[in-house]
Amino acid sequence: MNAPALAAAGTATPADAGYAERLLRWFDINGRHDLPWQHPRTPYRVWLSEIMLQQTQVKTAIPYFERFVAALPTLPALAAAPGDDVMALWSGLGYYARARNLQAAARRCMEQHGGELPRDIDALTALPGIGRSTAAAILSQAWGDRHAILDGNVKRVLARYHGIDGYPGQPAVEKQLWQRAESHLPSARMADYTQAQMDLGATLCTRADPACVLCPLQDDCVARREGRVAELPTPKPGKPVPQKHACVLWLENADGEVLMLRRPPTGIWASLWTLPQADDASASRAWFEHEARGDFSRAKALPPIDHAFSHYKLRLQPLRLRDVALHGRVGDNADLRWVARGEFASLGMPAPIRKLLETKLEP
DNA sequence: AAATCGGGGTT
DNA sequence: AACCCAGATTT
Structure with missing residues (x-):
């Protein structure tokens, strides 16, 4: 040609x-x-x-x-x-x-x-x-x-x-x-x-x-x-991606509702509803003891979730705790609230969090 | 486990 | 202009 x-x-x-x-x-x-x-x-x-x-x-x-x-x-x-x-x-x-x-x-x-x-x-x-x-x-x-x-x-x-x-x-x-x-x-x-x-x-x-x-x-x-x-086409030049870790708290109240918060409007999972997240277990404990009442040592570690982003890998360690009550009235803060299982479908959530919350667990 | 995809934001 | 960011899916 x-x-x-x-x-x-x-x-x-x-x-x-x-x-x-x-x-x-x-x-x-x-x-x-x-x-x-x-x-x-x-x-x-x-x-x-x-x-x-x-x-x-x-x-x-x-x-x-x-x-x-x-x-x-x-x-x-x-x-x-x-x-x-x-x-x-x-x-x-x-x-x-x-x-x-x-x-x-x-x-x-x-x-x-x-x-x-x-x-x-x-x-x-x-x-x-x-x-x-x-x-x-x-x-x-x-x-x-x-x-x-x-x-x-x-x-x-x-x-x-x-x-x-x-x-x-x-x-x-x-x-x-x-x-x-x-x-x-x-x-x-x-x-x-x-x-x-x-x-x-x-x-x-x-x-x-x-x-x-x-x-x-x-x-x-x-x-x-x-x-x-x-x-062809020439592949993207690869880069090593860092591995990050975090803990997420799966807290339920006496009615079986799950505590969720709305992430800020920028950054990862912007504006989505997700579980309270911290860098490690001690930071999770600190958050828990500031916001909630209950015995943190009762928290049960669930199998970790691996999630891949283009620029880093994230391993989330879920910690589940039931019969939790908060110090303050949750209704005062629209970005932190108890969510009933039936409401999950109407909230925007990251895929791995939705999957975690929908896993069948023994009662 | 690694590659992919179009636009927006930052440097 | 040249990176950096965002995430579920496919291979």
């Missing part, structure tokens, strides 16, 4: 014309046409799906999406909802800043854009939680507007197709990928084209064991021709 004309990046050149055509022809037969956000394909539903899909795979996102749009079917409904409701609907998906940004953006749309998502790439990108790729995905899918996306799937496809070396998260590499993405845009069918790219990357040009023999782009794929499919 001839070297593509870099000067022409941004417009489809004759040399590129086949890319979108072949991809769309493949999509018509093999693409995903029944995703819940495609029917009906409204700006609000596309937006919500794109935010969920930023760090979550389609299969995982679908039940969350269904539940979310059933509870909050429109942008004004999202804007008007209590923040706790939004967090509860997001609970388990991870990256909770996405949910807070989502609602903040909805509220800004109510104030500045007449209660609708703006149909303008710059206005969209200015909203919290929406960057260049997400804005492009919304506009192309909701309206058919001509913008290139560059998510993880597209990065992988383009890195292989053009044989681009270097970690795609690196700015210089990402810049090249954007240029390639712009160069392949078709002149019509943008909604299908955007979905087709994501489908190709998700179902066929996968990270491990891609199905190259089925690929509509295999004839011009540099990685395929040079036998470098397995080594």
